[in-house]
Amino acid sequence: MPTTKTSWLNSYKTHQGNDEMYSLNDEVKPYWNKLFKGFDKLGVNGLTARQKDIDWLLSENGVTYNVYNDPKGMHRPWSLNVVPFVLHQEEWNRVEAGLKQRAELLNLVLKDVYGERKLIKDGIVPYEVIYGHRGFLRQCSGMELNMEKFLSIYAADLCRGTDGRLWVVNDRTEAPSGMGYALENRSTSSRILPEMFAKMNVKRLSGFFQKFNQMLIDAAPGKKENPNIVILTPGSHNETYFEHAYMASFLGYPLVQGNDLVVRDGFLWMKSLQGLKQIDVVLRRVDDAFTDPLELREDSHLGVAGLLDVVRRKNVSVINPIGSGVIENPGLIPFMPAIAKYFLKEELILPQIASWWCGQEKEKNYVLENLSKLVVKRIDRTNRESIYFGELMSVKEIDALKKVIIERPYRFVAQEHINFSTAPNLTNESLEPRNVVARAFCIASKDQYSVMPGGLVRVASDSETVRVSNQRGGTSKDLWILDETASTEDKSRQWQQKSSVAISGLNDLPSLTAENLYWAGRYVGRTLVNARFLRTVMRQMAIVQNRDEKPDSEKLKVLFKAVTHLTATYPGFIEKDKNGKLAMDNPYEEMLSVILDKNRVGSLAHTIGMFSNSYYSIRNLWSSDMWRVFENIQKLWNSLVDGEDHSINRILKVLNQLITRLIAFMGLIEESIMVQQGLLLYFIGLQLEQSSLTITKCRALLTIKYDEQVEYDLLEYLLTSHESLNIYRYSYRSHIELEHVLDLVVLDLDYARSLTFMINRLQKDISRLPHSKQDHQLSNYQKFVFEAFSKLRLAESTELAKTKSETDYAREELNHLMKTLSKLLHQTSQSISNTYFNHTDKQNQLFTQSFPI
Known part of the structure; x- marks a missing residue:
């Protein structure tokens, strides 16, 4: 019997038949209808208000995603749509089984690639697929690990195919991102839509993250009861740095960079203020080749010299293991059915996107003849732009691509061009279809894999966009897995069964974090002192201006020179500049430069920038209240810098507000740690x-x-x-x-x-x-x-x-x-x-x- 549509769904128009809300016979799926019945009670204004609440909450919590070369700046606000992506438990059961199977298969492939290499010897996988991939690291060959499962974390990008089933589009194995964003999305959506969350019987995530933490503990060498675990980040400029800091704060583990760690006597140590502290487990967010400058990329400043040797000695566990990027390889996709039969004697449970590896003559010829219909990729992710959509290319571009493929065919794989399924997205107070891709996560749990009952759904930026990517301005959704009965899962976060960990102290503080704390104190102090003095000087300039006097009195000259000494913006008011000009001849112009020029070392703008950088580098330590005050400081300052009104009175007003907020910020620091x-x-x-x-x-x-x-x-x-x-x-x-x-x-x-x-x-x-x-x-x-x-x-x-x-x-x-x-x-x-x-x-x-x- 057809489902009665809600008022929201009556106005929903899709551009294609492959939409998440509709079954193959074009009927609205019952659980989507149930969702929008709840939204009907909110109405347009109510749902729009909830979306604004989500935007506000994410901004207040400082959830960001760094978009490189973005004119809006590095720390771009994370975007979450109020309409979730919903799947029923019945469908999810099959997806879950397929993800576990695929994770186990890739785990066996990873062991084989760096072990016996039976897949190559027995002709299941051509050697070029492995050896031609930049993720294959010969330095890792024969390496044994402390963990039973080599592949500890696995993520798969899923989209719905034309047959109505969810297909695997990509495998992510090197350092899969998105888990922290999925957790933050869930935290936000459950707060903003509590009544919907309860009525829909959404599966909870807490049990998965308990297993995730236990997986880290179990990975320790010798099954150490309370191992020392760190999260290795490339630093605050990495695109997903918020997630690194968020997970460090959520799990309670130190967030470290390569300079925080050192190898001594075959062990890995963290440099703390009290000396060296042995590290047992590293959850890494640094790419394989950058983890060890001694054996891998010598120009890397992100890793630890000698880390591979410590791993070989089994004195530390790195998750995911170094070298796991080799199976993040679309060139393997055409061979996955054969791999499943070879290792497991099974058929693949989850369908995958049709793919042709160009290293085979027949497949290469097919690709060359049908380039205009296919999507072509390198077998490794050399850079973000190495994906070619044939239908969007000119004849000249296709001819050029053919030459590249013919020259080194083993480097390329072509895939069927499929239209991602769409899902409803609240846009401008109405529902519009947007292409979506769901990322699901698996972790090794004892002798099997566990799947997160949810995930991260990425949404295209507009209805015309084919590629779904956060780097291209996309948004996100929370993934709800719906059960027939309410979840009784324990929400508590009692991570360890046996816990005798003392309160952390200076010995648990990475040296780079300590240095950033030290400089955070210096830059906060410098910003406050300089802002107060500049305010005093600007007040005197305002008095002179109001009296229509020339600003050349002796006391003002002393103040101007003091500004130069205090900010170290020489030559400033002290001497003539390189063009022979004396700033004292135009004090207003020089004061504007000292206050607003972010490229001038010592200026207030430059100091605020350094203060911001030091804050971002240790944001996992700060409270949410601190973030709110910090964001207010940034918005206030940007309003002055980017605005057109740079009058003395406007500057004085902003300086007053800046000083007040800095004092509030400094007060909150003492409450954070x-x-x-x-x-x-x-x-x-x-x-x-x-x-x-x-x-x-x-x-x-x-x-x-x-x-x-x-x-x-x-x-x-x-x-x-x-x-x-x-x-x-x-x-x-x-x-x-x-x-x-x-x-x-x-x-x-x-x-x-x-x-x-x-x-x-x-x-x-x-x-x-x-x-x-x-x-x-x-x-x-x-x-x-x-x-x-x-x-x-x-x-x-x-x-x-x-x-x-x-x-x-x-x-x-x-x-x-x-x-x-x-x-x-x-x-x-x-x-x-x-x-x-x-x-x-x-x-x-x-x-x-x-x-x-």
Whole structure:
């Protein structure tokens, strides 16, 4: 009996017959109808509102996908459509069985490729399919692993074929991405559509991720009970870096880069602040060839020199194993039926896209004769543009492709051009069909494979787009597997059956993460101090402008020069530039450059950019509230930089808001992580930067004696930019005097903004660093800070305020003290970096190898 359509479905028009909502006889599938009955209750406005809630929530949580060369910037917001992709459990059971079978087959292929190579010897797979693939690494030949299953994680891209069944389009085995995005999609959709989620009996994902975590634990050498596990990322510029950070935070494992790890004595170690910590399991997100610059790509900065040797010794488990990219190979697809019969004596459960490997004469001739109807790929993913759609190519382009294929036919595979199935997508308050591809995930679980009851569905950017890709502006959907009964699965995340893991501390902090925390503190401090001082200067420029005066008064000249010293944007207001111009002749133009020019080192825009980079690099440590404040800072700043209004009043307004949000951000940092989990490094960086900039301000404004009125104004500007004017008035209740300012801003041991207080705090913080507690001796950085603190404690404001004579203008004692302190803090910073953040060791190959990109 035909299903009665809902109002949503009555208006839904597809451009082709192959649509997910419809069966082969053009009837709406019952579970899709049930979904849209629920959407009918929401109505157009209600469903559109839910979509806006999803967009807002993803933005608030900072879910991003890095699109290379994107004019919108690297950190592009992740997009999730409110309409999910739904499949019934009955259909999913067959898909699940097919995915398990395919994962097992590829696992056997991987073992065979680096083992006995029976597939090649027995003529099941031509040797060119394997040896002609850039993912085949001879260095991995004969390698044994700690895991029973070589292939620990498998992902398959699925689309519905013309026969109504889901087909396998691609296999992903090297470092499959998307699992974290699928989890975030589920978290978001279940929050925004809770009533639909419950009524539709959606299968939950928690059990799968418990198995995933257990798989990592079981992979440890010697079945270690509480192994040390890390997630290896290429870094914050990688397209799926959000996922790396998200999974590290979700699972609770350190997120490391290649420089965080080192090989010693046949074992893999993580460089922490307390020394080396042995690593048992690496979940890698770095491509095969980049994992070991000693044996593989010598130009790689992403891997660890000697890692392959540790794997050979079975002293570490890498998931997926290095070399697994060779089976991410469309050239294998034509031979998969024969492989299934050879290894399992079975037929393939899941159909796959029709493919012809051009290394065979008959198949090559067929491809050459039918290029205009086929899709041609390299057998390895050499680059993102090496896919040729015959129907979209000109005669000249087809002829050129033929020549390339004839020259090296074994490098190419052709596939049938099929139209992906479409699914409803909420677009502009109406349902429109969009091409979709679903990515499903398998993990090795003991002696079998487990399949995620869901996945990541990618959606084409518009109705005309054939290729479905996030890099091409596509969106995503949550994949709902619907059961007849409500899920009773435990939602809790109790990962380990036996757990005796202590609270993590500095020994669990990768050295690169520690360095990023340190520089996050420095850049936050620099941004705040510079923003406050620039605001003070701009206020004075506004007063002069309102009075219609020329900005050439002596006090303004001193302030302008102080800006150059504080930001280190030389020559600035100090000297003429390379064109012989003096910035003092056009101070407004120079101030705009110092504030807004992101390409000028030292400018406020450049500093904010560096602050943003340091934040992104350790985003797995921060709370969601911090992300929201951080996003507000970015949006506010971009509104100024990209806007046309750069008037003094507009800049002042933005600086006020920026300072307020920075203070909120700094307050939230202390709530995100514990001191011994890395906050200590942030505090050290912050105190060092604020102390150094306070010294610079004092040298620029106080070491020269000026006329009484000018000096009074400069003292007031210093107190204002230091947020100390009210404290001064409350404390001294007198006319502003240099000695009192020095007492408050420089020498007061109890005032949190004074230089002495900050250096004393720095002294206490660095004493908690691991090397500070060894041998009962002061480390070099402790000596430098101790000397700086001692000089401040011995200083007297009356002596610092003096000049040699009434006619002398230089306060030499004050200048000498500030200069000495500046040098000592610089030495402190260098000593800390040399002790804890040395990532410069490089090992070279004894011979050069070529790994094509």
